Amino acid sequence: MKFGTKAIHAGVEPDATTGAIMTPIYQTSTYVQRSPGDHKGYEYSRTHNPTRTALQQNLAALENGKHGICFSSGLGAIDAVVKLFNPGDEIISTNDLYGGTYRLFTKVFERYGIKFHFVSMNDTKEIEAKINANTKMIWVETPTNPMMNIIDLKAMAEVSKAHNLILAVDNTFASPYLQNPLDFGADIVMHSVTKYLGGHSDVVMGALVVNDDELASQLVFIQNACGATPGPQDCFLVLRGIKTLHLRMERHSQNGKTIAAFLKNHPKVEKVYWPGFEDHPNHEVAKSQMRDFGGMISFTLKGNRLEDAKTVMENFELFALAESLGGVESLCGHPASMTHASIPKAEREKVGLVDSLIRLSVGVEDADDLKNDLATALSKI
Numbered sequence: 001m002k003f004g005t006k007a008i009h010a011g012v013e014p015d016a017t018t019g020a021i022m023t024p025i026y027q028t029s030t031y032v033q034r035s036p037g038d039h040k041g042y043e044y045s046r047t048h049n050p051t052r053t054a055l056q057q058n059l060a061a062l063e064n065g066k067h068g069i070c071f072s073s074g075l076g077a078i079d080a081v082v083k084l085f086n087p088g089d090e091i092i093s094t095n096d097l098y099g100g101t102y103r104l105f106t107k108v109f110e111r112y113g114i115k116f117h118f119v120s121m122n123d124t125k126e127i128e129a130k131i132n133a134n135t136k137m138i139w140v141e142t143p144t145n146p147m148m149n150i151i152d153l154k155a156m157a158e159v160s161k162a163h164n165l166i167l168a169v170d171n172t173f174a175s176p177y178l179q180n181p182l183d184f185g186a187d188i189v190m191h192s193v194t195k196y197l198g199g200h201s202d203v204v205m206g207a208l209v210v211n212d213d214e215l216a217s218q219l220v221f222i223q224n225a226c227g228a229t230p231g232p233q234d235c236f237l238v239l240r241g242i243k244t245l246h247l248r249m250e251r252h253s254q255n256g257k258t259i260a261a262f263l264k265n266h267p268k269v270e271k272v273y274w275p276g277f278e279d280h281p282n283h284e285v286a287k288s289q290m291r292d293f294g295g296m297i298s299f300t301l302k303g304n305r306l307e308d309a310k311t312v313m314e315n316f317e318l319f320a321l322a323e324s325l326g327g328v329e330s331l332c333g334h335p336a337s338m339t340h341a342s343i344p345k346a347e348r349e350k351v352g353l354v355d356s357l358i359r360l361s362v363g364v365e366d367a368d369d370l371k372n373d374l375a376t377a378l379s380k381i
């Protein structure tokens, strides 16, 4: 089955009792047993819930994996992955990581004796320099936030295999429509389902997809033992959101291309970060592992003044200033004062994250209206 068909049908069967075409919201915490241990596969909703099962199977199919495992947030999913490891184990990760992941690694799991290394992943030598007998996992995010760097998944899989490490990829920015990391040799794919998969800014959820049965059973054990599971109503909403994932991603990518080109030619804009540009330093890698380039764009302003960035964001009518991304509506964010405020200014600026950098999550509205909104806001500076 191709992607759009899977998005609509995978994991979803007409309801056995009524024929309802949509998976019902099984709003129940428990399930009646005929006799102790004699049940229909469902005992308690932290462990299993039919609405969640449908979603997990759907997500597994979209990522070309065997097992989908859902969590109550993206961070809940990452938390479960790190719980595979023991004190003394080491994990290597990217140096421009999602802020919440960085916080979870350094502020929570370092206290439990797990050691993290943050390196640039453009060069596998930097990774190999950090690998030792305690290294257990490489954690990758691509495209990165907000600089839109692309990390070569095949190269990461080669390093991981050579050293017997688990390769985990946060695929939130790309969504399964644009990129399927398992196909390039990753062992674990992680999603903040909150973003493109949910797609309508109405749910917070996370997910993992894996192929390996043993790895899946360890993660399912953690899912149940630690209990960060989503409720059935949220699973229903995400199943519904996913039915249009392919349509939304096509339009996000089309609009992304239009807006990126518009910004690149705008006299007040200094630099535009978008992997679809031929002069993006990782464009060839992006082309080799992504189906299209998506609607996440960052740009900076000439003169690099914080006040100018504020003026632009205050004057948007359509681009709402808000955390998050991946919804049908366009959003903008200011990483230097929002998601990346806890990183010292000098550190931020080393990777290009300057005060005038604005990040856009280009929605699926009409591109002409989005261009007009940007033109009006930019005309105020």
Ligand SMILES: *Cc1c(COP(=O)(O)O)cnc(C)c1O
Pocket (backbone or CB within 6 Å): 073, 074, 075, 076, 098, 100, 101, 141, 145, 170, 172, 173, 191, 192, 193, 194, 195, 204, 205, 206
């Ligand atoms: C939002 C996000 C997360 C965290 O997910 P939540 O659902 O907010 O817990 C992790 N990684 C990336 C890339 C994100 O954008």
